[in-house]
Amino acid sequence: MDLARLELAIQRVRRAPDPGGLAFIAEFGEQANPHAGELVAGLMGHRNADVRVFAARTVGLIQHAEARDALVACLDDVVDWRLVLAAAESLGRLRAAKAIESLERVSAAHWFPPVRDAARKSIRVIRGEDTFASEKSPRDSFFTFFDAWTRERNLLRPALTQAPDELPPPVLVQRTFTSMEEGREAETLGRLVAKRRQPTCGLRVPGGFLLGLDRGEWRGTLAYQSEDATQESFIAWDNIHGLHRVGSRIFAVTGLAHLGGNEGHLFLVEPRESTYAITPWRELPGAPEYSGWLPDGRLCIVCIGACVVVTLDGALQALEASEAPLPPA
Template identity: 35%
Template sequence: MPMTRSARTLRLWLALACLFLAASGFAWKPPSPPEPATCGSLEACVTEMRAFVAAKDPREVKHWDAAKVLVARVLTFDGAQARLVALLADPDRRMADLASTGLVEGPAVDPRFLPQLVAGLDRNLYNLPIALGTIHTDEAARHLVRYYMASNAHSGGSAAVGVGRAGERAVPFIVEATRNARCCDHADADRLVGLVDEMGETAAGAAPGLVVIAQDPSSSDVLAADAIEVLAGLARHANAMAPQLVALREQRPAIADAIDFALVEIGAPSGEIFSRRLRDNPDQREWLLREIARAGAVARAVGPDLVPLLADADPEIRLLAATAIGSIGYTQGADALVPLLDDPRDVKLNWAAADALGRLRATQAIPPLERIAATHWYPDIRALAQRAIAAIRTGAPMDSDTGWAGGYDALGFDDRCGDSDVRVAEPGRRDKLRSGRDDAALKKLGYVATIVGYGAAEGTEPVDGVIHVTEQNMVRNEEHVAEVPRVALRVDGGWLVGGDRGEWGGELLFISDDGVKQAIYDDNIQGLGRIGDRIVAAGGIAHMTLNDGTLLDVRRGSDGRWQAIAWRGLPGAPWDLLRVDADTSLVRTQSGDVLVDADGTMRLAPCLKKKVAQ
C-alpha cells in the first residue's frame, strides 16, 4: 500500500472507521479463549484428540491455542507421556502432530523414549524436534543436528529450536556437520550460520573445531571457506580466534575474503579490512559504511578513508560517512564534520554531523554547536546540538540512537502542525495535474510500470511450514502493471509525470506529446512543481522504519534528455509539493511542513493550529 499519507491523515481514517463502527452498532471483540477440555480419562482424551484432528489441522496457527488446551488436559493423567509417544506412530499424521505438541507442552521427555522420537523425525512431525531437545543426551543432540541438516531446515524453525535446547551437547555435531557440508553452493554453511547465530554463546565451543577444519590442508578451499563462514555466525563469541584467522589468511589467500568477513563479524580490529573493501568495491559503499558504523571502535583505522566521503556527490554516502565517523570514534574527523552542521543541502546530514561531534567529544565543536542550537531552522537539530554540547562537556553518552539506518530517520515523525498557516496557489489544469482533482486527465498519461521482486523459485517446498528464500533458490520476478501517475507537470513538448507505489517503487518519466517516454528517476515521486526557475520533484518513502525524502532538480541536459539530481534533503518523506508563489513552495512531509525558497533556503511552515496529541 502506498505510504503517502501523513500520520495525522492515517489517524483520521482510523477515527472515522471507529465512528462508523460505533454508529453501526458493531463492537469488536477479541477472540474467545478455547473451551477447556473436559475428558475424564487418558483414553477419553485420546478420543477427543481424534475428534479434534478430524475437524482441525493442528499445524494451522489458528488452531494452536485450542490444541494446547487439549494436550494440557491429556498431560494431567498418569502415563500421558508414554501414550503421546505411542501416538507418534499413529497412521493419522495430524494425530501424530498433535501428540508431538503434547510432548513439547509437557515435562522433559524420558530418555527411554529416544528411539520412538528418532523414528518420528522421519515423519517430519512439526514440534517433534523441540520435544527431542528435552532429552539431554549426546545421542539426542546428534540426531537433532542430523535432522536439521537432512531436512534443509533453517533458523527459527522447530528443528533449530530443538538443537538450541540440546545446547552445548550439539556443538561437536555442528562441527561435524560443517566438515560434511555438501559442495559447492554454500547452502549447508548458510543454514549452519543461522543455527549458531540463533544459539549464541551456547555454540561458542564450536569455534576451535571450525578453525581446525579451515587449517586442515586436506580441506578444499570451498570447505575451508564454509567453516570460516560458520565461525563468523558465532560473532563476538568467536573473538578469541582472531589471531588464528590472521595467520590463516597468509596461509590460504584463496579464502581471504571469507576470513576478512569473519574478522569483522567476530569483532576483531577491522579498519584495514574496511579500507581495502572501500577501495576495491565502490559499488558496495553504502553497505560497507553501515557495517563500519556497526563495527564501532574496532574499525577506527578506516577513519582516514571516511573523511573524503563527507564531500561525496551522493548524499546518502555523505550521510553514512558522517554517522560512521562518530560511531567508530575517529576524533581526527571532527574538523571535517563542523561545516556539515549547517550544510543547506541536507537537514539529515546536519543531524548526523551534530550527533557524531557529540560522540567524538569534540570540544572545538562547542561554539558552532551553540550557534546551531540557537539558530537552526529545524527543532530536532537544535535539540540534538544541545545534547551534543552536554555530552562534550560532561562526558555523558549521547542518547540519540543511530541504529541501522541512523536516528535521523525519526526526525519529527510526529508531524509539526495539525495544519500549516500557509496559503497555496497551485497552477491550473493546463500546467499541473493532481491525483484526486484531475484523475481523468492523469489516466490519459498512464503507462506500464515494472515491479521487480525476488522470491523462492516456483516449486520450493516449505520447511517447518515456511518457504525460505535462499541464495540458492532465489529468482527475480517482474510484474508489469498499468500505472496512473500521481502528479504531472506541463513542460515544453510534453509532461513530467510521477508515480508512487509505496514500498513497490515509483518513477519519474517524461512523456512527450507524441507519446515517447523517457525514464528519468527510479523511485517514488509525490510532488512536482516550479520554485523560481527550477523544476522540482519531491520523492521518497515512508514505510516501516523508513522516512526518506528528497527534492530533485529536474532539467534537460545538453543532449536534450531529462535528468534529476538531488538538490535538497528533506527531514522526512514527502506527500505533496504545493506552490505558494513564484519563488516558494510548501512541501508537506511526514516530519513537518517545510517552506522551500528558490535559493534552497528551508524553514518550517508556521502552524495554524498545534496538533492535539491523541
C-alpha cells in the same frame, strides 16, 4: 574485545560500505578506533549519502579525534540535514572545542529544529555543562538515531492549493504514459519492463508535460511526454509524489515509508537536450504525504517528520503551527 569480530566488520565495510557494517564497528566504541578510525573517517566522503551520514556518526562513537576538521566541514552541507546532525553530535562526543563557533552558527541558522538542538547539545557537552546518555549498545540505537524526528508523526495538516501549471486530477485521469517497472514474472525478474499507467501528478512544461507516478513499495516513474502524447522519454525510476515549479526551478518530491524505511527527497528537474534529468537537491525529514502551495506563495511539503517550506529563493524552512492555514471546515 573480540578482535576477530571487529575485523569481520572492518572487512565488510572495506568490501561494500553500508550502514549495517558501520553499526557493527560502532558497537566496539573507542576500542575500534585504532583499527577502524581512518577507514570510517574516509567514508565521510563516500558517494552514497547513507554511508556518509553513518560514517559521520561512527567517528564520534569510536572517538576518532582526527576526524574533527572533516566533521566541521560537514556542518556546511546544505543537501542533507542528517549529515549536519550527525556531525554536530560527533563533534560534541569528541569534545571539539575549536568547533564551537561553527556549532553556534548551526544552532542559530539551520532550517531544521532537531539539527539546531543537536548543535546546542554538543556545545553544552563541550563546555562541560551536559553529557550524552550512555549507550549500552551503540548498534541498538544506530538506526533509530534519526527516527526520533522522521518517525514522530507530524500533526500539521495545512490547507494547500495547486498551481495553474500543475495538472489537476480530472486532467491526469485522461492521460496515460509509459511507466518503467520492475518485472515480477519469471522471465522479467531483475529488469525494468514498460507498462501503461495513469500519472498521479503532472506539470506543464514547454511542448508537453512532466508526468509522475507513485506506486508505493513498487516504485513509480518520472517521464516527459509531448503535448500530443506521440513522444515520451523516461527520466527516473522513483516514487513521484509531486511536481512543482518554484521560480525558474522545477522540483520533484519523492520518497517512501515502508516497513523499516522512511525517506524523502527533493530533486531538481532540469532540461537535458530533448528531455529532462533529475539531480538530488535536498533531503526531507521523512516520506512526503502531500505537497502544494501556501497562501503566501511558498511551496509546502507535508512529510511524516515535519512540514517543509521551499521559499522562492530556494531556502528551506520548517513550517510552524502558527503559520499553517487550516483546512476548510
